[in-house]
Amino acid sequence: MGGLAMTYTYQHPHPAVTVDAVVFGFDDADLKLLLIQRKLAPFKGAWALPGGFVRLDENLEAAARRELMDETGITRLYLEQLYTFGEADRDPRERVISVAYYALVKLSDHALQAASDAENVAWFPVAELPKLGFDHERIVEIALKRLKAKVRYEPIGFELLPVKFTLGELQRLYEAVLEQPLDKRNFRKKILGMELLEALDEYQQDVAHRAAQYYRFNRQRYEQLAKRGFNFEL
Amino acid sequence: MGGLAMTYTYQHPHPAVTVDAVVFGFDDADLKLLLIQRKLAPFKGAWALPGGFVRLDENLEAAARRELMDETGITRLYLEQLYTFGEADRDPRERVISVAYYALVKLSDHALQAASDAENVAWFPVAELPKLGFDHERIVEIALKRLKAKVRYEPIGFELLPVKFTLGELQRLYEAVLEQPLDKRNFRKKILGMELLEALDEYQQDVAHRAAQYYRFNRQRYEQLAKRGFNFEL
DNA sequence: TCAAAAGTGTTAACCATACACCCATGC
């Protein structure tokens, strides 16, 4: 990207623009966050959000997807813009404006894809994050707040689960994200009452207790209902 | 800003970054939007959102406030980041990433401040907007959606009204923003039940009907209650 | 005296919450 001696000249000062991604996963117990360990200064050796510079011919969301692919190998994910961080002094090198995204991935698809080319990549439970470089702790905090709010009025929780899941898994996911216990009977009544879940003719195998039935989220049905004014709410 | 022959050189290409503001007002009947008429290409003569380039030493929100002051004279307003628009081709000149804000102002404070130095400035009812330059129609659409959602769970509607207002004015504001009629008795019951409004010993003057009592929003009280888990909801 | 908006309560339907036991399975 740009030859060795290549430079770019403008008549007005331009900030650098990056995208950073807060990638969430869920492993049936904890909400987790994907971090990379920086190999370069500043904050060399520190953990930070995956991200990088936006190319001039590339949309912002495409840049976020590209960086995630390059740095972590993750390709299929729910991605949404979070907020843009542009404090004048947030990067010690030059003025850097970062458009932050948050992403939800099915950990089951990506659990083993831990390391990539070069950088160290790892999942951390959100309750036990290391110190992060730049202002990334603030970005994570805002992403968590957003996730917590959004999961209640849009059916995005399913993005964190495998396509087939049990109601117990779904409930544990909500409990982890909302950080509060939920009543089992009320949870089931409510979620099944929305008629967005399809019960499959399939049950858990080899579990040391009664096998749970699997369900699948019916997105088409949700979109139909949403058009007619239905509101997901949990 | 930058001397005549001054240039800025970087080793990687940098996009330009602007802030644009969607400024809402309310005049006791319609929700209105503040637009400026462009004097320069591109989109010369077209109406567009107020905005401009971010300076290198200036935070994003500060840039938005500065542009609003310069272009419209507006200083006291509620301002919140909306979304960042970065399609690679959204500006015909060069790559421009725009961090959009939305603002709520008390029209009563600013109604007469129509024109400023140079550019033509005007309020338009949101239902009767002219064609806008760039992708500003999309930005306005997203701002309206956000306002409509947010007004229901945070007490930001008051930012659009004078400090003293009647319950009728407040109801008309909500009806305008939500684009639906509300039941008067239920509306009053709900809003007064929150105990966020202070009834003043003051009534309308010279109205051709029974004079309405004035109320004032008690922000302190709201913040106290919010800390203890209270949720505004309308 | 008319027009215009202010102000005021009750009822019925619905929804949210709290709560406890039996079931199926593997070890």
Add this chain to the structure above:
DNA sequence: GCATGGGTGTATGGTTAACACTTTTGA
């Protein structure tokens, strides 16, 4: 047979929604 999580119903209290008339004032 025990430990583990799956699966199920009801009763109560609170919240929302629908609804109509009287009051005050200026023109």
